[in-house]
Amino acid sequence: MSETLASCRRYLLICAALLVAAALVVAVGVIPPVRADTFPAALPDNAAKGFWASVVINLVVATALVFTARRTSGRSPFATTVLRILAFVAFLMSFALADAANAFRSHGPALHTATILLACCAAADFLTAVLIFTTTLVLPNQAGRA
Secondary structure, three states: OOHHHHHHHHHHHHHHHHHHHHHHHHHHHHHHHHHOOOOOOOOHHHHHHHHHHHHHHHHHHHHHHHHHHHHOOOOOHHHHHHHHHHHHHHHHHHHHHHHHHHHHOOOOHHHHHHHHHHHHHHHHHHHHHHHHHHHHHHOOOOOOOO
């Protein structure tokens, strides 16, 4: 296995770990304070459902990244397409989490920690998207060539 392919696999596994970490932070550090939100006109149950959806999406993308990292032997049209779709999903999730962080910023001091955690998760998702896309550009054509 070439060093380039090994480092690409390592990057994809790092991306998966970032997504799992972001999902855990949202599940443990964001959803409980959001469910207790008392801001006027807040819909904490609907927000919690949306955050659970983001947790599931992050975990699905992370699982797909692990599977792709383990199975790929080089750049193929299928692997490149799958990775770029996963990068796009992570990119969209970063915007969704950043938007939620911006929305909860005005909900008072009770949600400041949740807002900071959401911003960190949005940054992790964005970093993941950039790293996946970069990996698709660096991925070698075949396993035997660098």
